[in-house]
Structure formats: structure tokens, C-alpha cells
Amino acid sequence: MIRDARYEQMSRGDLDKLQLERLKAMAAYVYDKSPFYQRAMKEKGVAPGDIQTLADITKLPFTSKLDFRDNYPFGLMAVSMDKVVRVHSSSGTTGKPVVAPYTQGDIDTWSDVMARTLATAGVTENDVLQNSYGYGLFTGGLGFHYGAERLGASVIPTGGGNTKRQILLLQDLGTSVITCTPSYSLILNETALDMGVDLRETKLRVGVFGAEPWSDQMRKDIESKMGISAINIYGLTEIIGPGVSTECPYQCGMHIAEDHFLAEIINPDTGKQLPYGEIGELVLTTLTKEAQPVLRFRTKDITSLNPEPCKCGRTHVRMSRITGRTDDMLVVKGVNVFPSQIESVLLDVEGVEPHYLIVVDRQQGFKSDYLEIWVEVSEDIFSDEMSKMEDLEDRLRSEMDSVLAISAKIKLVEPKTITRTEGKAKRVVDKSELPIL
Numbered sequence: 244m245i246r247d248a249r250y251e252q253m254s255r256g257d258l259d260k261l262q263l264e265r266l267k268a269m270a271a272y273v274y275d276k277s278p279f280y281q282r283a284m285k286e287k288g289v290a291p292g293d294i295q296t297l298a299d300i301t302k303l304p305f306t307s308k309l310d311f312r313d314n315y316p317f318g319l320m321a322v323s324m325d326k327v328v329r330v331h332s333s334s335g336t337t338g339k340p341v342v343a344p345y346t347q348g349d350i351d352t353w354s355d356v357m358a359r360t361l362a363t364a365g366v367t368e369n370d371v372l373q374n375s376y377g378y379g380l381f382t383g384g385l386g387f388h389y390g391a392e393r394l395g396a397s398v399i400p401t402g403g404g405n406t407k408r409q410i411l412l413l414q415d416l417g418t419s420v421i422t423c424t425p426s427y428s429l430i431l432n433e434t435a436l437d438m439g440v441d442l443r444e445t446k447l448r449v450g451v452f453g454a455e456p457w458s459d460q461m462r463k464d465i466e467s468k469m470g471i472s473a474i475n476i477y478g479l480t481e482i483i484g485p486g487v488s489t490e491c492p493y494q495c496g497m498h499i500a501e502d503h504f505l506a507e508i509i510n511p512d513t514g515k516q517l518p519y520g521e522i523g524e525l526v527l528t529t530l531t532k533e534a535q536p537v538l539r540f541r542t543k544d545i546t547s548l549n550p551e552p553c554k555c556g557r558t559h560v561r562m563s564r565i566t567g568r569t570d571d572m573l574v575v576k577g578v579n580v581f582p583s584q585i586e587s588v589l590l591d592v593e594g595v596e597p598h599y600l601i602v603v604d605r606q607q608g609f610k611s612d613y614l615e616i617w618v619e620v621s622e623d624i625f626s627d628e629m630s631k632m633e634d635l636e637d638r639l640r641s642e643m644d645s646v647l648a649i650s651a652k653i654k655l656v657e658p659k660t661i662t663r664t665e666g667k668a669k670r671v672v673d674k675s676e677l678p679i680l
């Protein structure tokens with residue numbers, strides 16, 4: 244169902260007009276209200292009046308995670324604290340976390356875009372939606388929660404963890420939609436099987452998965468194991484949380500809510516804008532945020548944009564699955580490779596389970612002369628003759644070599660040996676952090 248047809252089916256021309264009008268207002272708003280942006284715009288020699296066409300967006304300064312860190316906690320804000328009704332924060336593995344304040348208006352916008360997102364994914368008010376994204380500072384839990392309520396679905400706010408109880412509730416309450424990270428959906432499925440429950444025989448029909456990179460191969464695996472349609476959703480704390488973009492049931496790219504977020508693709512090295520269709524770094528500008536608007540945020544996420552109207556009837560531009568981040572690229576013996584490419588190759592080989600670890604030796608930053616991949620194998624291969632394991636190891640090694648041109652040491656491990664995480668999975672580890680098996 245198209246929830247906000249007025250916006251979601253706007254012609255490109257009308258969308259451009261709306262975006263320009265909102266961009267002009269946003270530039271004037273941040274210049275006036277946020278000393279940080281006023282300084283940044285003055286440094287770049289641009290005033291709000293210079294924004295006359297959408298192409299003028301390139302006159303505006305970029306914002307990066309560093310700006311959030313350097314101005315921690317509220318240095319980018321455009322309202323006073325009494326207007327703020329909630330604050331979220333991203334995990335921030337290094338240094339200070341990113342803090343995201345919301346006005347009541349922002350919470351309303353977020354609930355609206357999340358309700359729209361869930362509707363786009365195929366969720367309706369008749370669904371029972373179990374929300375297994377972590378509640379708390381992480382935007383996932385409350386973002387989905389408010390959106391699902393606004394849509395009118397019945398929400399079960401389980402959060403992450405306590406997996407056995409989740410399976411029990413899923414069966415007893417008739418959960419039809421599950422929302423969590425793709426890696427947690429695999430834990431749910433494993434736990435269900437341990438309890439003798441086949442999720443394909445439950446009412447579960449849709450999963451809305453995001454917050455971490457995953458491959459199309461992983462999607463197929465999840466869909467067949469759980470008997471659901473697995474939908475990809477994207478978002479980030481700096482912009483709003485989940486709700487920036489999502490797939491429709493055609494699964495052909497994630498529709499960006501373009502009435503709220505203006506997307507550009509740039510060459511990450513030069514900062515120059517790239518045309519539709521080209522792969523580069525996604526840059527997002529908020530068009531309606533009040534508390535902490537963001538101009539041209541460099542997400543570091545790598546994708547491309549497709550403006551063709553979709554079979555679902557929506558006109559909003561579609562971003563392709565994120566293939567990596569500019570900061571998670573590995574350079575193995577001089578070859579550039581993203582963890583998601585390794586995942587695609589692994590999961591294309593039969594007998595491999597979607598649990599793996601990429602072990603590098605980061606003595607020289609992200610460059611490593613060492614690459615070892617730990618992969619779990621299916622129960623039947625593991626308990627079969629030794630030669631099957633050896634065959635599989637050879638196949639994986641040669642696929643890595645022929646598809647990605649990297650030579651990797653492959654280590655096959657028993658099912659359920661690699662640590663499971665309830666939130667975002669950690670796939671790349673340094674040799675020094677390895678658990679002893």
C-alpha cells in the first residue's frame with residue numbers, strides 16, 4: 244500500500260521543486276539558528292541566498308562524523324534544549340559517540356517516515372510486528388516502535404536478546420513481521436530450530452532488516468530458512484535513524500524518502516558529485532529536521548542511485564544495497580576488497596553457513612598482508628567424511644581467488660562456533676583479538 248501517495252508518487256519535476264523549496268528554507272534556517280553551520284557556510288563563502296537551483300547544493304559545505312565529534316554533544320544544534328524532547332546516540336566504537344537530539348516535530352516526522360517505510364516493506368495495520376531491534380540509545384528500537392504504532396500494526400516490543408522467549412512469543416502471539424538486524428534473524432532461526440520450531444510453519448511472513456551490511460546471498464538464505472520476504476532498510480543516527488530508505492516488495496533498491504532527505508552521490512576522493520547510476524559515497528541533507536539538521540552529511544556508505552519510477556508506483560529514487568563503507572575497505576596484499584564482497588562469495592558456495600569471521604593483521608592501518616576467513620559449515624558436511632571438508636575448503640579458496648583475486652587462508656569451523664551478536668555483527672577482527680578455539 245502507498246501510504247503517502249501525494250509525496251511518494253510525485254513526478255520528478257514536482258519533487259525537484261519541493262526539494263529546492265525545502266533546501267532553500269533549510270539553508271536559511273541553519274545559517275540563522277546554528278552557529279556551527281553559519282561558520283561553515285561563511286568559510287565556504289556561501290550565503291543562503293546563493294541557493295537558487297538544486298545544483299547549487301554543491302556550494303554548501305559537507306558535514307562529517309568528525310564535525311559531530313568535535314562539537315560534541317550539541318554543537319550542531321539549531322534549537323535550544325527546551326525544545327528537545329528526546330536524545331539518541333550511536334554506539335561510536337571509537338572516540339565520542341554521535342548525539343542526536345529531536346524536537347517533537349522531529350519525532351513526528353520520524354514516526355511518519357517509519358510508518359511509510361514499513362508500509363513500503365509490505366506491513367499493514369493487520370500485522371503483529373515483533374520489534375527485536377535494541378531499545379535505548381540506539382535509534383533502531385524506538386524508531387521502529389513509533390513507526391509501527393503510527394501505521395497501526397500491533398507492536399511487541401521485545402528488543403534484542405532473550406531469544407528463547409522471543410520464539411515463544413512469536414508463536415503464541417502470531418507474529419507476522421519481525422524487525423531486527425539480519426544477523427539477529429539468523430540467531431532467532433537457530434534458536435527456534437533448537438526448540439523444535441520451524442519458523443516457516445509460523446505466521447511470520449516479512450522481515451525488515453537493516454542497520455548493518457548484508458548481501459543478497461544472505462537475504463536468500465534467510466528467506467528460505469524462515470519462509471519470509473526479507474526487506475532491506477537503511478538509516479543512520481546522524482540523519483534521523485531508520486527510515487531514510489527502504490525496499491518495496493519488488494526488492495530492487497531502497498526508496499529514499501526524498502521529501503525529507505536529499506541524496507547525492509560523490510566521488511569520495513575528490514568530493515565531486517556523480518551522475519545517477521554511478522557508484523560512490525552517499526551524501527545526505529535533511530530537508531525537514533528541526534533540532535539537528537544536517538547539510539551534506541558524508542555517510543561513507545557506498546551505493547548508487549536509480550531515479551527510474553518503480554513497478555510499485557513510487558517515484559522516489561532507489562539506492563542500491565550498500566556494498567561497503569569507504570572506511571571498511573580492506574587492502575589485502577594490494578587488492579581492495581569489502582567484507583560484503585567476501586560474504587557474497589562465501590554464501591554462494593553450498594554447505595557454508597552465514598556465519599563467518601574475516602581475520603586480518605592490521606599492523607599497517609587497513610592494509611593487511613594476511614587474510615584468514617573462518618567459516619561455519621553445515622551440520623551434515625561437518626559430520627561427513629573428512630574429504631568433503633577438504634573439498635569445500637579448496638572450493639572456497641579457489642572462488643576467493645577467481646572472483647576477488649585475493650588469496651585467503653580458509654578455516655572451516657564447527658556449526659555454532661562463531662560468536663553471535665544481538666545487534667550489529669562484527670565480521671572483521673584483528674588477529675590479536677581472535678578467540679581461541
Ligand code: AMP
Pocket residue numbers: 333334382452453454455456457475476477478479480481484542544565568
Ligand atoms: P547507526 O548510526 O548506528 O544507525 O549506523 C548507521 C550505519 O549503519 C550506516 O551508515 C551504515 O553504514 C549502516 N547501515 C544501516 N543500514 C544498513 C543497511 N541496510 N545495509 C548496510 N549498512 C547499513
Ligand code: ZN
Pocket residue numbers: 490491492493498553554555556557
Ligand atoms: Zn518500489
